[in-house]
Amino acid sequence: MANVLSTGAGALIAFQRALATVSHNVANVATEGYSRQRVDLATRNPTDMGYGYVGNGVQVADVRRVADQLATSRLLDTGGELSRLQQLSALASRVDSLMSDSATGLSGVWSNFFDATTGLSSNASSSAAREEVLSDANALANRFKQLSGQLDSLDNEVNSGLRSAAEEVNRLGAEIARLNGEISSNPNHVSNDLLDQRDRLVSELVGFTGGTAVAQGDGSLNVFTAGGQAMVVGNTSAKLTTVTDPYRPERLQLALDANGQQIQLNQTSLGGKIGGLMDFRSDVLDPAQAELGRIAVGLAETFNQQHRAGMDLNGQMGTDFFSLPAPKVNGHSGNTGTGTLTASVGDLSKLDGQNVLLKFDGTAWSATRADTGASIPLTGTGTAADPLVVNGVALVVGGAPASGDRFLLQPTAAAAGGIGVAIDDPSRIAAATPVKAQADLDNVGTGKVSGIKVTDAANADLLTPADIEFIDATQYTVNGSGPFTYTPGQPINANGWSLTLDGVPAAGDHFAVGRTGAGSSDNGNALKLSNLDDAKALNNGTVSLNNALGGLTTKVGSAARQADYAAEAQQILHDQAQSARDAISGVNIDEEAANMIRFQQAYQAAAQVISTADSMFQSLISAVSR
Structure with missing residues (x-):
């Protein structure tokens, strides 16, 4: 009888623990990362009664967490x-x-600026057209700065x-x-x-x-x-x-x-x-900022170069239209020398925007890509006369660098945030070709000036008046110098300008080249400025500014x-x-409900065993008490 009571009590406790575990599982069905638990039941050690072993019921062997490490x-x-x-x-x-996005990107303001320069080329003396060019140039520069600021x-x-x-x-x-x-x-x-x-x-x-x-x-x-x-x-x-x-x-x-x-x-x-x-x-971020800066450098360098080859309304040669910061060079915080590097853009066509690590070994400099460590060709000694040149950037060494000193060159990273418009007076826009040419009215040949352009705006004699006199149809002099051979269809070059003739000049014909002068409505340089967005200035002359802008948007x-x-x-x-893990460790409500019913019935049966044992005990007490 005591054995029956003990067996029932043990079963009652075991199934109570099993029901508690099922309840715990159900309560945590929505708990992230919860692994369902399972009660492992085992038989108790049996009792040797002499005639054989009699079982002692069940016990909880373990409450196991169902999980798979794989x-x-x-x-x-x-x-x-x-x-x-x-x-x-x-x-x-x-x-x-x-x-x-059209509201934040470059494309819209970029198109507006070059549309404005095209409008100026149609009416080079118009104050309104000049104001529009400056306004749109400032809007474009500000958009570069805004994008750089966002990055x-x-x-x-x-x-x-x-x-x-x-x-x-x-x-x-x-x-x-x-x-x-x-x-x-x-x-x-x-x-x-x-x-x-x-x-x-x-x-x-x-x-x-x-x-x-x-x-x-x-x-x-x-x-x-x-x-x-x-x-x-x-x-x-x-x-x-x-x-x-x-x-x-x-x-x-x-x-x-x-x-x-x-x-x-x-x-x-x-x-x-x-x-x-x-x-x-x-x-993503560094390449985008570098390419955005490269486009800003490309715009400023090409536009400035052409603008310097023109003449403004005041009769003065053009100056830089855009201002631009120099490439950034930062020394390593662990450098021990006093060396500095001053950078400038030397060859726009070779400028790729890649960050470069420069290292001094005590006698020579070397260059590697900052992202991959790949070696990059480096020329020059670092003096002002022979600067270091890497990827289109020229660097002049100052101070005394020590062996092992390192520097990071960021050729274009700061350009977009630093670009600006260098002029604020519309009359200073150099829309005119600075020199003009005309045939003498007394010429007897059929030669006519078909075009003149500036080839070297820095030539000191560019604006010096010149007289071209033909000795015959194949020879000419310039201000008495010569004679020079003339080939029909080929340009005549002198003093930083290039002149092309149509027709056939005759002996004694004269052509005069002179300064355009103030107040001119000439649009020769404005025409060139308006087409610079299609100039193939990047990637060794294979990529235009427009293509680079489109490429940036596409790449990002x-x-x-x-x-x-x-x-x-x-x-x-x-x-x-997650599904594989949940299939092993997740709580299945249907399965837990079935377990709950099963353990509940077992619990009730165990309770009935205890009740039976109690009845047996009460019967025994009653029999003994008579």
Whole structure:
């Protein structure tokens, strides 16, 4: 009878624990990261009665957490990569919106400016047309500055994102290390909910850094970043800190403090949201800013060069139309010498906007790409007479650089934010060709001036009057110098100008070349200015400014779309990994309901056993008491 009572009581307790576990599962059906639990029942040790063994009922052997390490690891892998791609896609899409939207992009104001120069070429003496050119030029320069400012703001957002992410990573890492200590101190008696809590924290940490977790024999989890850096080892966590870029103090980078050492991390060391921020900065933001600056440099250099070859309404040679900052060169914070580098654009056609690292070994300079480390051809010695030349940029060395000193050249990164209009007086727009030519009225040949253009605006004799006299149909002199051979159809060149004739000049014919003068309505230079957007000034003379502008918009849009497509594909992989994990560890309400009914019935049956035992005991008491 006592055996029956003990068996019933044990069963009652066991099924009560089973019902409690089912209730716990149902209560956490919507809890993120929860792994369902299952009660494992086992028979008690039987009693040897001499004639055989008599069973003693049931007991709870274990309350087990249903989880699969492979499914969890796959979920971590896909989750970290998804966080990286979503972060990259979100930020790249913002740059795409800036560049492609008509309200914020360059295309509209760019077209307006060149339309205005075309209007000026139709009426070069018009004050209204000149005012419009200046107004649209200022609007274009301001748009460059606005876009550059927006990109700088995104760079600051990356800094803020890295700073806040580092704080969150450190908090999560410390908490995981603490839980590792609790779990490893008694690995055989660990709360299942504590394991779920740790898995959730690991998932959040990997969402910031990428990577995975590796289980240890004592039950602890070691967490590594996507690049293999250890973030948590046992009950010790590394500390992620922000440090200033040694070349660009306005920009933050990440470093890992571990075992008293600081390890600077590059973009390959981290995945997750932090990796997305770093990838965006290096793969989208920096190239966009560099190309935007290259277009600004291309516009300013080509327009200024042509503008200097014209004459304004005051009868003066044109000056720079746009102002532009020099390429940026920053020394490494660890440099020990006093050397400086002063940069200027030397060859626009070779300017590619790539950041370049320059290093001095004590005797010579070398150049490598900042992003890949690939070697770049470098010529010159660094003097003013023989500057260093790399990718179309000329650099003059000042001071005394020490061996090992390094410098970062950013050829175009600051150009868009610094471009401006250098003139504010409409009359100073050099719309006219500075020299004009005409045939003498007494000429007897059929030669007529078909065109004159400036070939060297810096020539000191450009505006000096010149008289071209033909000795015969194939020879001529210029101000008495010569004779020079004349080939029909070929230009006559002198003093920085080039003259073309139609017809056939005769002996004694004269052609006069002289200064255009103030107040001219000549539109020769305005015509050239209006067509500069189609001038193939970039990429060794193969790409026009218009093509470069379109290429920038296309490149940014393509990067944004690729990041978006990759994020969508990774979302599918992550959803599949989540489904695989949920199929193993997730709570199934139907299954739990069936278990609840089954355990409830078993509980009631156990209660009936106890009731039967009680009736037997009461019957025995009654029989004895008679």
